[in-house]
Amino acid sequence: MIWGVIQFPGSCDERDALYACEVASGEARMVWHEDRDLGGVDGVVVPGGFSYGDYLRAGAIARFAPAMEAVAEHAAAGKPVLGICNGFQVLCEAGLLPGALLRNVELRFICRQADLLDGDEILSIPMKHGEGRYYAPDAMLDELEAKGQVAYRYADGHNSNGSARDIAGVTNEAGNVLGLMPHPEHAVDPLTGSTDGLKVFQRLAEHA
């Protein structure tokens, strides 16, 4: 499986994402935000950072980048798309994922290791963001839960941004588009304390 990582002006985690993709599946390449062609990759990562300076709203401008048209087509074809942090915000703004990310409830930038629940399994993955409070109207949250689109929740005591129903990550209805605020690409090497992030990449591999 070949991953492509979209690089926007203001991205800052694209190199870690590239490395994580290489660890997860062997091959990955960078895709420039002005490229309309993804170059035949199997999966796409929309990485973390501050694309277009977070102007207006985080992710609001990046969704109009030429590469995002290709990402939308890739998603519609049922192929894997992973949005991490700012990438999650971009996918929500683009309408590829439900909901929105709001300013953290305590207004502080949060940088800490978080426990995420993937069903009964606990993943230890770092988070670092100022606007990570997941929000959707109650009816939409009910629907997401009913359809199994809540991919990850913060474990007890780890929902430090105030996300609705402890939601850390969601998928689209088909399951091939996944977004989450924590950073699995920073948890793929024992050197940094956890390799649980690899499971997030592997989760999408079945859609390749």
Add this chain to the structure above:
Amino acid sequence: MKARVLIRPKEGILDPQGKAVERALPALGFEGVEHVRVGRMVELEAADPERLAELCEKLLANPLIEDYEIQTL
């Protein structure tokens, strides 16, 4: 045509910025200020005012979390 677009968090959505401002006011001697909400204001000149609402829906506001109000000047 000149226009001003006011964008505010939807009713019922927690606005921590507004809360922080509200909590800071008594310390400065401003008592009795409540329900502070912080939003954004965009000023623009549009050749085709008919399309302003569409522009707000697609970019200036996120209709899921924000309301907008267009004022023509």
